[in-house]
Amino acid sequence: MHLEKVTSHSGPTALAGWISSNDVTLFTTVLVMAIAVFLHARMTKAAKDNVQTTKEKAALSAQLEATTGELQSSNGLLNKTRKSLNLTREERDQYRQQLAEKLAAIAAIDARLGAVLKDKDQLELRNHALIVAKDSLSKEKTSLLAQQVTLLGEHDSLKDANLNLREKLTLIASQLEDKVAALEQMEKDRERLKKQANELDAIVAGLKQRMEKLKVNLADTQIRSKTNVRELESERARSDKTAEEYVAKLKHATELLEGITVEKHELEQRFAKVALEHQAALLEESRNNRELIGLAGRLERVAILFDASGSMRQATAKGTGDRWAEVQQIAATWLQHLNVQQCVLIVFSSDVRTFPEDGSLADLRGGQGKAKRDLLLQRLKAVSPDGLTNTYAALQKAYQYDVDSILLFSDGAPSLLSSGAFEPAAAERIYELCHAHPTIPINTIGLGNYFDSNASTFLMSLAKISNGTFRGQ
Numbered sequence: 001m002h003l004e005k006v007t008s009h010s011g012p013t014a015l016a017g018w019i020s021s022n023d024v025t026l027f028t029t030v031l032v033m034a035i036a037v038f039l040h041a042r043m044t045k046a047a048k049d050n051v052q053t054t055k056e057k058a059a060l061s062a063q064l065e066a067t068t069g070e071l072q073s074s075n076g077l078l079n080k081t082r083k084s085l086n087l088t089r090e091e092r093d094q095y096r097q098q099l100a101e102k103l104a105a106i107a108a109i110d111a112r113l114g115a116v117l118k119d120k121d122q123l124e125l126r127n128h129a130l131i132v133a134k135d136s137l138s139k140e141k142t143s144l145l146a147q148q149v150t151l152l153g154e155h156d157s158l159k160d161a162n163l164n165l166r167e168k169l170t171l172i173a174s175q176l177e178d179k180v181a182a183l184e185q186m187e188k189d190r191e192r193l194k195k196q197a198n199e200l201d202a203i204v205a206g207l208k209q210r211m212e213k214l215k216v217n218l219a220d221t222q223i224r225s226k227t228n229v230r231e232l233e234s235e236r237a238r239s240d241k242t243a244e245e246y247v248a249k250l251k252h253a254t255e256l257l258e259g260i261t262v263e264k265h266e267l268e269q270r271f272a273k274v275a276l277e278h279q280a281a282l283l284e285e286s287r288n289n290r291e292l293i294g295l296a297g298r299l300e301r302v303a304i305l306f307d308a309s310g311s312m313r314q315a316t317a318k319g320t321g322d323r324w325a326e327v328q329q330i331a332a333t334w335l336q337h338l339n340v341q342q343c344v345l346i347v348f349s350s351d352v353r354t355f356p357e358d359g360s361l362a363d364l365r366g367g368q369g370k371a372k373r374d375l376l377l378q379r380l381k382a383v384s385p386d387g388l389t390n391t392y393a394a395l396q397k398a399y400q401y402d403v404d405s406i407l408l409f410s411d412g413a414p415s416l417l418s419s420g421a422f423e424p425a426a427a428e429r430i431y432e433l434c435h436a437h438p439t440i441p442i443n444t445i446g447l448g449n450y451f452d453s454n455a456s457t458f459l460m461s462l463a464k465i466s467n468g469t470f471r472g473q
Contacts, residue, residue, distance in 0.1 A: 293334070296468045297405025297441040301342045301361060303398040304331060305391075307410035307447075308349045312385040314411075314448060323447045324385050327409045330445070330473065332377050334407075341365050344401055345376055348394035350387035355379045361401060389414050392430050395442075399433070405441050406468075411448035413458035427458050434466045441468035 312324045335343070342361035347353045355376050356362050362372050391414040398406050414426035434442065444459040463470040 293338075294469050294471050295338075295405075295407070295443045297443065299338050299340055299405050301401075301403045301405075302340050303344050303346060303401055303403045303406045305346045305348060305394050305398060305406065305408045305410075306331070306380065306383075307389060307391075307408075307412070308347045308383055308385045308387075309389045309412070310349070310386050311389075311411055311448065316448070323411055324383075326473070327445075327447060328377065328380055330409070331380070335364070335373050335377075343376075344398075344403075345380055346394050346397055347380065347383050348390055348397075349385065350390055352390065352393045352397050353383075354397065359400075361403075392426050392433070395430060395433055399437050399440070403440060405443065406466075408442055408444045408459075408462070409447060410444070410459065411446070427461075430462065431465055434462065438467070440466065442466040443468045444470045446470065446472040 306327060308324070312327070313322050315322055316326050331345075334340075342363050342365075344361050345355040347355070362376055363369070364373050389410065389412050391408075391410065394408075395406075414423050414430065442462055444463045446456065446459050460470045462468075
């Protein structure tokens with residue numbers, strides 16, 4: 001900045017201009033200085049403020065870090081609180097659900113209590129009725145006990161009577177033997193008397209001949225003859241009396257024999273009645289067993305067909321052996337407990353075998369029945385399963401016998417002899433064969449994998465067509 005110099009030689013205008021020019025310059029300088037001072041002061045203050053701000057910033061940073069830590073701690077606490085709050089809500093919901101369930105349970109208990117009270121009333125009524133019934137049953141029991149005592153007495157009396165009857169029968173039999181012996185002796189005496197009479201007749205004839213030869217006096221002869229005749233007549237009268245006595249004894253023995261025969265006939269009738277009742281009980285037991293097993297037909301003359309194909313060697317589902325052993329056990333049990341009187345066992349695979357082999361039915365009745373049945377089962381046990389399933393030939397053989405029903409044990413349907421696969425044509429031929437014999441039911445028993453569609457359909461159809469039954473083993 002340059003101030004113009006004012007001299008005394010300058011005029012007023014110059015002086016005024018100089019003053020004016022210097023004022024502006026001075027003002028500007030002052031203004032600049034003022035601004036500089038202001039700015040310096042501001043800068044100083046700003047520096048101070050900056051230092052203070054830095055300190056405050058550091059403090060604020062520390063406070064911020066502390067606050068951040070507290071905030072994080074507060075956030076963790078808040079998260080825990082939230083979790084606790086959520087857990088509390090879940091517990092509240094759970095408690096509400098439990099409360100609802102308990103209320104429902106209380107309602108159910110109330111309902112059950114009402115039902116129990118109702119049942120209690122009914123039970124009290126029933127208890128009263130049972131008490132009345134108990135009294136009645138007690139009276140009936142007393143009466144039945146009295147009847148039992150009476151029946152026991154009657155039983156003892158009948159037992160004694162039976163013993164007496166047996167003793168009487170033994171005595172009568174002994175007496176009968178004695179009387180038969182006496183009768184035989186009477187017959188011998190009668191023959192002896194007859195022989196003596198014949199001898200007397202011979203003597204009389206001899207005397208007559210001698211009289212004729214000696215030509216004795218007729219009067220003496222007549223007297224002697226009359227005397228001899230009287231003696232002979234007396235002897236004959238005595239003989240006739242003895243014979244009448246023997247005849248009377250014989251008649252009495254005959255009457256006793258007839259009485260014993262009547263008693264024997266009555267005993268035979270009673271024994272026959274008891275035997276019939278026992279036979280009826282056996283038949284009823286057999287019928288119940290047949291119905292329990294679920295078999296159709298009379299089962300008196302039976303053809304039992306056993307599938308002995310190779311598949312019968314497979315193990316059973318129970319793991320207790322193979323199918324062949326299982327079918328033998330079933331057959332043995334049924335033959336023992338069913339009323340099978342005559343039977344034939346037909347074993348079939350690729351070929352057909354029969355037991356008995358002579359084409360007859362084995363008679364299982366009487367004392368030899370068990371031995372014959374055991375022999376058949378032994379013959380069956382000796383068979384070894386092998387080959388295919390020729391059911392058609394087995395049924396053809398069965399229909400050749402006079403049977404009233406057929407039992408068929410098998411684990412499959414008829415198969416081709418070439419491949420062993422199911423043969424529908426053979427099944428159809430078997431169905432036609434069954435239609436030709438509608439009066440003989442076939443009871444089919446499925447073994448092993450009989451639930452195979454071909455096997456089960458075949459066995460069920462065979463039973464249905466013949467009016468028999470099907471059962472799986």
